[in-house]
Amino acid sequence: MIKGLYETHVQVSNLEDSIQFYTEVLGLKLAHRDENRPIAFLWIGKDKEFMLGLWEQKENLQxxxxxxxxxxxxxxxxxxxxxxxxxxxxxxxxxxxxxxxxxxxxxxxxxxxxxxxxxxxxxxxxxxxxxxxxxxxxxxxxxxxxx
Structure with a gap:
């Protein structure tokens, strides 16, 4: 049934800086930014192929x-x-x-x-x-x- 890993999520201290790092430095593409929560999703590779979620976490970053x-x-x-x-x-x-x-x-x-x-x-x-x-x-x- 399982065919692979589609997405993973990481905590970041500053969402804006992290979006810039992952898009401008590593070349990922911004897929969606949640306007209600400090979360962004980025495409890895082709659109909708793999996804990385960035979750802003100001304290106790893991x-x-x-x-x-x-x-x-x-x-x-x-x-x-x-x-x-x-x-x-x-x-x-x-x-x-x-x-x-x-x-x-x-x-x-x-x-x-x-x-x-x-x-x-x-x-x-x-x-x-x-x-x-x-x-x-x-x-x-x-x-x-x-x-």
């Missing part, structure tokens, strides 16, 4: 994590420069100071992380072809390609 599906080529060749040009700090899952994508070998999937202005942990991820190799843990893409 940050979350979610991932944007991307191509392997975009993550390898474009993601780090894209984030840096937008004044965002890319980091890998290990948070070891290396700003290169890493592979979760059990899946396998290639990923790079960054944060929104409120500290929500965002990720660009691409599922890789082939069988997972959980024994490898989390490795660089170069290391993954050796196995």
């Amino acid at each position: 940050t979350r994590h979610f991932a944007f599906s991307c191509s392997k080529e975009d993550i390898l060749n474009y993601s780090v420069d894209f984030l840096k040009k937008k004044d965002l700090k890319p980091y890998n899952f290990l948070r070891d100071g290396i700003d290169k994508p890493m592979v979760f070998a059990w899946m396998p999937a290639l990923a790079i992380y960054f944060n929104d202005p409120d500290g929500n942990q965002l990720e660009f991820i691409s599922i890789l072809e082939g069988e997972g190799k959980p024994q490898l843990g989390v490795v660089s893409y170069e290391e993954w390609m050796k196995h």
